[in-house]
Amino acid sequence: MTRVVTERLDVIPLLAEVFREHGFEGASLAIITDRTGLGKGSLYHFFPGGKEEMVAAVLADISAWFETNVFAALADPSDPKSAIVGMLDSTDAYFQSGSRVCLVGALAIDHVRDRFPDAIKDYFARWIDTLANALRCLGQNRSEARSLAEEIVAGIQGALVLARAIDDPEIFTTTIRRYKNRIITL
Amino acid sequence: MTRVVTERLDVIPLLAEVFREHGFEGASLAIITDRTGLGKGSLYHFFPGGKEEMVAAVLADISAWFETNVFAALADPSDPKSAIVGMLDSTDAYFQSGSRVCLVGALAIDHVRDRFPDAIKDYFARWIDTLANALRCLGQNRSEARSLAEEIVAGIQGALVLARAIDDPEIFTTTIRRYKNRIITL
DNA sequence: GTCTATAGATCGATAGAC
DNA sequence: GTCTATCGATCTATAGAC
Numbered sequence: 001m002t003r004v005v006t007e008r009l010d011v012i013p014l015l016a017e018v019f020r021e022h023g024f025e026g027a028s029l030a031i032i033t034d035r036t037g038l039g040k041g042s043l044y045h046f047f048p049g050g051k052e053e054m055v056a057a058v059l060a061d062i063s064a065w066f067e068t069n070v071f072a073a074l075a076d077p078s079d080p081k082s083a084i085v086g087m088l089d090s091t092d093a094y095f096q097s098g099s100r101v102c103l104v105g106a107l108a109i110d111h112v113r114d115r116f117p118d119a120i121k122d123y124f125a126r127w128i129d130t131l132a133n134a135l136r137c138l139g140q141n142r143s144e145a146r147s148l149a150e151e152i153v154a155g156i157q158g159a160l161v162l163a164r165a166i167d168d169p170e171i172f173t174t175t176i177r178r179y180k181n182r183i184i185t186l
Numbered sequence: 187m188t189r190v191v192t193e194r195l196d197v198i199p200l201l202a203e204v205f206r207e208h209g210f211e212g213a214s215l216a217i218i219t220d221r222t223g224l225g226k227g228s229l230y231h232f233f234p235g236g237k238e239e240m241v242a243a244v245l246a247d248i249s250a251w252f253e254t255n256v257f258a259a260l261a262d263p264s265d266p267k268s269a270i271v272g273m274l275d276s277t278d279a280y281f282q283s284g285s286r287v288c289l290v291g292a293l294a295i296d297h298v299r300d301r302f303p304d305a306i307k308d309y310f311a312r313w314i315d316t317l318a319n320a321l322r323c324l325g326q327n328r329s330e331a332r333s334l335a336e337e338i339v340a341g342i343q344g345a346l347v348l349a350r351a352i353d354d355p356e357i358f359t360t361t362i363r364r365y366k367n368r369i370i371t372l
Numbered sequence: 373g374t375c376t377a378t379a380g381a382t383c384g385a386t387a388g389a390c
Numbered sequence: 391g392t393c394t395a396t397c398g399a400t401c402t403a404t405a406g407a408c
């Protein structure tokens with residue numbers, strides 16, 4: 001018999017979407033109870049530390065997802081080129097072709113960055129490091145690889161900002177395609 | 187005799203810095219009164235619309251500054267190449283080599299974007315349009331110019347996010363230098 | 373124009389019944 | 391585990407004295 005009971009794990013994706021939409025300060029407990037269907041009592045049962053613990057859980061969940069679905073293939077690539085192209089495809093899918101905000105990036109430029117410095121730092125550092133690793137497997141030297149990896153990760157973040165700013169997700173899609181072509185012709 | 191009286195115009199840069207640091211939701215009136223030295227009464231005298239009017243005034247101020255100091259030279263360049271290099275220098279100075287957040291970008295990925303859609307859209311659209319114009323003066327065709335302009339503006343935003351995320355402003359400086367080299371060798 | 377005092381709403385968080 | 395009721399703090403905004 002299937003348990004219908006809400007588990008802590010089931011709540012995290014809902015929390016992620018709320019924080020993506022409203023930011024840390026903007027995501028009130030009223031909104032959170034509304035969107036999760038859980039009362040404050042239940043929320044504090046799962047996350048005794050309140051909003052801060054909720055964000056920490058969301059960040060850990062995001063980190064684990066990227067580790068499995070994005071970083072792993074870059075860190076130990078049998079075929080570096082298709083690993084990078086795969087990363088760009090996963091990224092496009094994850095950010096829903098530019099219509100979904102990057103929560104980690106949003107937290108990074110917010111004042112609350114200082115409450116989750118390691119989670120934010122590690123997410124981007126791991127992205128850059130594994131991408132640079134794949135680029136080195138393609139024959140680039142250490143500094144070339146690192147520079148291009150930083151350019152691509154920053155470019156993705158910037159495209160998300162710009163796409164949302166001028167309300168045109170196409171900008172994101174174009175950016176992903178540009179990097180794909182650049183990798184293919186490498 | 188110099189008037190020491192605080193005018194509305196004098197308050198705006200202080201407000202800008204508060205919103206940059208704390209975001210819209212995070213910038214409480216308590217913080218604002220503290221940082222401006224003005225009581226709530228005075229603030230609401232200058233900005234009857236409250237925080238929303240304060241942000242609108244800040245956005246108008248930023249827009250005017252960029253129009254004068256950045257966009258004007260790109261829109262009507264006698265020397266397109268040095269106009270673009272000058273834009274990159276001004277940008278580096280304005281964002282204090284990556285240690286200062288872009289308020290317009292921060293608002294864009296926040297939920298409050300929908301309260302200032304035109305100001306945010308116009309800021310980035312004008313940046314892209316004038317930069318693309320300067321690139322066309324350098325001999326690029328319309329679509330090449332637009333594509334590179336979008337890439338550079340997005341790259342700047344992304345570098346700001348990344349620099350703050352991994353707490354390394356050097357990333358921003360490197361990004362500016364990269365674009366400068368790319369323009370010079372165009 | 374500037375301040376203090378305060379209204380009225382909402383905030384995060386807790387207590388305790390079930 | 392889940393809920394409702396509620397706490398004290400803080401929020402934006404207003405009123406009114408000076």
